[in-house]
Amino acid sequence: MNLPASFVDYTRALLGNEEYEKFAVALQQDPPVSIRINNRKWMMNHDDYSLKKVLWASEGYYLDERLTFTFDPLFHAGCYYVQEASSMFVEQILRQYAKEPVIMLDLCAAPGGKSTHLRSILPEGSLLVANEVIRNRSQILAENLTKWGHPDVIVTNNDPSDYLRLPSFFDIILTDVPCSGEGMFRKDPVAIEEWSLENVEICWQRQRRIISDIWASLKPGGILIYSTCTYNTKEDEENVHWIREEFGAELLSLDIPAEWNITGDLLGGEKLPVYHFLPHKTKGEGFFLAALRKTRSDGESILNHDIVKSKNQKKKDKRGGTPSSFLISRENLKIAENWLRKDILDKYVLTTEDTTICAFSRQYQNELAVLKQNLRVIQAGTTVGEVKGKDLIPAHALAMSTSILRQGVFVTEEVTYEQAIFYLRKEAITLSVTAPRGYILLTYRNIPLGFVKNIGNRANNLYPQEWRIRSGYLPEEIKTL
Structure with missing residues (x-):
């Protein structure tokens, strides 16, 4: 691996000669392969597999070798997700700080590794909004979340600046921001070719713009999770320091065992509670994470006026009728309802759009209406079926669902x-x-x-x-x- 000279010089100065030599040796080794099990679908028999646990992830495991994932039906069925081990550390934020149901945004979510992980560990009754700005990548995100099978998910396709329309809407926001990709050098040779000091400059400025765009959407008292897959302090510590100073945010520390070998603040001086994954210390790729809380004196905590508007609009639509009400018969709605588990019918409502029937959380109907008024929503809840002619065809999402489909139907x-x-x-x-x-x-x-x-x-x-x-x-x- 031929690393750019400017990267070598910068990283050597950052880590010191001794640590850098260990780091450089680690970069020459094959990257580890790790997966995360979907225990809502598949209870893996540990006696059948000799897998090593990812210490900071409840369902994360290292594999001894890379499998032929494309040809594994269990992969396509959503039984597990192939995810880099270090990035599973996001779980620790939710385990330690999210004790009650929340509305969470994964802002830069494609292809879906962190979104599927978040959906597995969020408190029961939470809603996850997963967003991707690039259209074709948002479709991949929707596919992976559909396979994962949890119904309480909305997928959007928007620029971060669009979320300025939703002040104080989210309890937690994950910003896994686009970065210079230094932590991907072992996995992706293109990342090495594209790296430059100029690109680092572009990235840290873009990252600040993203945080500025999204900050207003976080509720007072809410948590921003900031992460990158890079090592340099311009995109990591310096940006975290900027967030704290610019927005008056409170940095949150995590209680983690020393044996996890996670590296702290690399800048020296004031030691911020931030977390680096360096490949010569932890088994994984480069990853950086920090968590910050928004101060409670920062404006309103709920979008009352828009939620009221959505209720009034809903009543108006009901009086006037909608195109889908003429395309989907009551008989088909009854069939769709029969496909669902009886014990969830009080928690989920069937919604219609054109020829499609979906099941969505009754609890978050107002929030969905607000999102649809302000954003490009491409998927919400679980698609149950689609009407073609007189027939209702069961949707693939229904087969993938972990909590909607009635067994034996x-x-x-x-x-x-x-x-x-x-x-x-x-x-x-x-x-x-x-x-x-x-x-x-x-x-x-x-x-x-x-x-x-x-x-x-x-x-x-x-x-x-x-x-x-x-x-x-x-x-x-x-x-x-």
Whole structure:
């Protein structure tokens, strides 16, 4: 690995000669591979796997080698997510500071590693808004959150400045800001090619603009989580110091064991409670994190006027009727309701848009209305089904749901590994002769994989076209969980 000379000089001065030499050796080694288990879907039998725990993440594990994730049906079913171990440290903020239900924003969320993690550990009854500014990346974010299967999620596609329209709306905001990517050198050679001191200058200024845009959306007393995947103090400590001085924020410290070998403030002098992951000390890539609390004297704590407006608008829409009310019959709504678990019907409401039926938290209806008035919402809750002609077709999101789908409402058919791969390629599936006609939920190792419609001589594959495995061959050696 040929590191830029200016990076070597800067980092050597920052760490000192002895520490830098250890750091440089670590960068020449293969990066560790880590995953995070979705325990709402899959209770992994630890006796079947020799996995080493990620100390700061409740469901994080290191793998001995990289698997062929693309060809693992459990990966596509949302049973686990491939995530860099150091970035799982975000969990510690929520474990130590989020004790009650919150409304949280993951501002720079694609492809979804931190969002799926946050959704697993947020207190029950919380709402997560996951945002991505780039349109095609927001679709990848929505896909990964759909596979993860939690219903209390909204996906938006907006610039950070758009959130200025939502003052004092969020209890917690994660800003995993775009950075110079020094912590990605081992994983991505392009990161080395694109690095420069000029880019570092551009990045720290862009990061401050993002924080300035989003700060007003944080409630007084709320928490901002600031993180990067870089080492330099311009994008890390110096920006945290700027946030504190610019907005009067309170830095929050974390109670962490010394054996985790997490590095603190690299600037010296005043020791800020910030957290660096250096590859020669911790098993992971470069990661930096700090948490800051917004002072309570900072304006209102709730967006009362907009929420009232949304209620009035909702009543007006109900009186006037909506296009979807004519496209979706009461019979189809009844069918969709029958697909849901009976014990959640008081907590979730069925909403309609054009030909689609979704289930969304009754508790956060007003908040969703406010978001739709001010932002580009591309997904909210769990899509239950879509009307085509007279039929209601069950949505793939319903199959992926961990808490919405009623067990036993669809006939299930267990498939082999080969059949699962055919399905995930959106190829034809042949079911057993005993399989009834109609919609059937395929399972692999008893985990829902998705729907088909059995029409007798064949089964129509309902896997989303844009999510299919595009490779037409299988590797000679397949390694899966």
